[in-house]
Amino acid sequence: AQSVTQLGSHVSVSEGALVLLRCNYSSSVPPYLFWYVQYPNQGLQLLLKYTSAATLVKGINGFEAEFKKSETSFHLTKPSAHMSDAAEYFCAVRGIKTQGGSEKLVFGKGTKLTVNP
Amino acid sequence: KAGVTQTPRYLIKTRGQQVTLSCSPISGHRSVSWYQQTPGQGLQFLFEYFSETQRNKGNFPGRFSGRQFSNSRSEMNVSTLELGDSALYLCASSSYTDYTDTQYFGPGTRLTVL
Numbered sequence: 001a002q003s004v005t006q007l008g009s010h011v012s013v014s015e016g017a018l019v020l021l022r023c024n025y026s027s028s029v030p031p032y033l034f035w036y037v038q039y040p041n042q043g044l045q046l047l048l049k050y051t052s053a054a055t056l057v058k059g060i061n062g063f064e065a066e067f068k069k070s071e072t073s074f075h076l077t078k079p080s081a082h083m084s085d086a087a088e089y090f091c092a093v094r095g096i097k098t099q100g101g102s103e104k105l106v107f108g109k110g111t112k113l114t115v116n117p
Numbered sequence: 118k119a120g121v122t123q124t125p126r127y128l129i130k131t132r133g134q135q136v137t138l139s140c141s142p143i144s145g146h147r148s149v150s151w152y153q154q155t156p157g158q159g160l161q162f163l164f165e166y167f168s169e170t171q172r173n174k175g176n177f178p179g180r181f182s183g184r185q186f187s188n189s190r191s192e193m194n195v196s197t198l199e200l201g202d203s204a205l206y207l208c209a210s211s212s213y214t215d216y217t218d219t220q221y222f223g224p225g226t227r228l229t230v231l
Binding site for chain 2: 032034036041042043044045046049051090094103104105106107108109110
């Protein structure tokens, strides 16, 4: 069964500092991986996704993530944090069924990012 | 292109009642999934529909049910509400032509059970 672990339920950084949000996954086959962001009282917005085309994936708002199969990781980074990045971030994995089709999307518990001025 | 819409946005019910939530997917999307989000359990998958057929199902009791109509709109129903059903219910749609099944989320329906 696939699963996702996000290390750190809360991360706090200063404005302009590097943002690093950690995500490790467990899947029996190479999965699709996603990062979503959720602002207060809103739904989830897709930041980026890994689909096996390239290991370094660039997303919206200056975020990127690198797929490392050997480490089963898909950490999210942004070189310089902005106040508007304060939100909750979710890593998700979606496996592929051997008989075709995709598995359900499984989310991590989320990491709440605080950006200090 | 309009995004995923969910109605109503907020709902207050009492224990024992039932509730129906509605989701309209992005135009052209044929897959709709439902999730429950709570502070304690996080985001949990309820079910997924594709072309009116349930494709995947999460581990929720039978009180939670759903359906999808021929126009891809979906509804989920919760019968005999319990206090623990208070949550944000999110709907997401995806396109059959997107092999990654990337899901696009609506703003959610906030259900409060008193």
